[in-house]
Amino acid sequence: MALIECVPNYSEGRDKAIIEKIESHFKDKEGIKLLDTAPDEDHNRTVITVVGEPEPLVEAVIASAKTAHEEIDMTKHQGEHPRMGATDVIPLTPVKDISMEECVELSKDIAKRLGEDLDIPVFMYEESATRKDRKNLAKVRKGEYEGVKKRINEEGEEPDYGPAKMHETAGATAVGARKPLVAYNVNLSTSDVDIAKKIAKNIRQRSGGLKNVKALGIYLDDRQVAQVTMNLVDVNQTPIYRVQELIKIEAARYGVYITDCEIVGLTPVEALIDVARYYLQLDGFDSEQVLENRLID
């Protein structure tokens, strides 16, 4: 049975009644499973994590976007997180028995319906992007609701689906298939944020490090330690152990070591299997040897 993960983001993180209405489309529905609802008051944004079969999942996402469209007014929205629409972004990730290509097709189905049925301009991003400069969500959303609204009718700025005109209250939505992302943080035995920044620079793709690694050096006020905070955007190609070992190597030159790490949110089991394959030297280990992997239909 094909399974995909969807992590839609909605521009409402304060009004519980609205959040519950949006969430209700994923609750107790045949063929889908709501894993998490995470509202954030500062961001004024709610992130839902849901896994399910393609068809019911697509229907639930469309229904939730309709509710967000009815309940959220982007002309009045304020929050710390960048945003351009009531349903701001809908990422789809293949989990089991489904290809990236099929997820791209599903993302197009969603985009088409949001455009036609709800009059929302939709931009395709990541694996679903129709142009190279739209792969990166940050670029698509640049200027946020206000900025996109201004330029959307200009040549080359048209959305992939829906009208070339911002929906006044619902804004615009980004839809795209993407690989599973692991949010990974490494804490260092120092409070010197400059060291974390240097390590981040040396290990990330952008500045000559590992492919598929986005990294920043930051300072954690509460713990008074420096942290390398990362998004690992393709753990199949660039597994966590390789990042971990490279950070150790880069940290050593400053006499710094790793004190502890964290994975934020969910990770696919395959990411941890790769860690075990490396450290236990299990080159021939097959994911089907994991009992739990055999229990998911």
Place this chain on the structure above:
Amino acid sequence: MALIECVPNYSEGRDKAIIEKIESHFKDKEGIKLLDTAPDEDHNRTVITVVGEPEPLVEAVIASAKTAHEEIDMTKHQGEHPRMGATDVIPLTPVKDISMEECVELSKDIAKRLGEDLDIPVFMYEESATRKDRKNLAKVRKGEYEGVKKRINEEGEEPDYGPAKMHETAGATAVGARKPLVAYNVNLSTSDVDIAKKIAKNIRQRSGGLKNVKALGIYLDDRQVAQVTMNLVDVNQTPIYRVQELIKIEAARYGVYITDCEIVGLTPVEALIDVARYYLQLDGFDSEQVLENRLID
């Protein structure tokens, strides 16, 4: 939903028709999933791996034991693996949402019905053992079919369920709940089996090493290397990484290192999560952060 794993062993590894009849009780049944059927001609024994909900799993196991009882004649059985019954051993392991105590109760239900309905003497072992000297299956089965047949009516040798008399053709059965077992092999950068034997001795529980580790040093003819072959009988209490690191330490004194390792058959995902927790320093990692763990009902 409660899930248990059952790995029943039957004393027939050659006659395909009989093996298929036994296997059929686990195929396409509501609430259970047949993961593997492994017949072995030399051992003349078939090992079935099945996972499912307690009630349908118990019914399938009983039905398969009835077939084994009808089709296998222990007076004519020959094979390399120790055995005492047509259905030789029925181990139950908790997988999800069920306690060891509940698995012990289920093992008693199975034992009672094998005794009453099929006239088979049944010995409870591992966590289900009623006496300390019956915890170890090897001790219970000592002397195999022929030996057990001789002593079963002696005082203190009576089975836990069923008649104190060997069933002529079906023999006796051992039933017990046990923790998940990981079969783990470590290959060394040497062909000197004595080094593997010394390492095995130093790391195993019996001779002063790690608790829950059974180990032997053997020589692999085909690869011409020495191997430490192990059963890790409680990977929650004694995780694989601790075994791996201790073997490295013991191997170092001989100038020997680990070339590669293997997990034979299935492993619970928790065993690999513990490996990632250690090497990635993820002390706070929760198993519920593994996406696939959230998909098993």
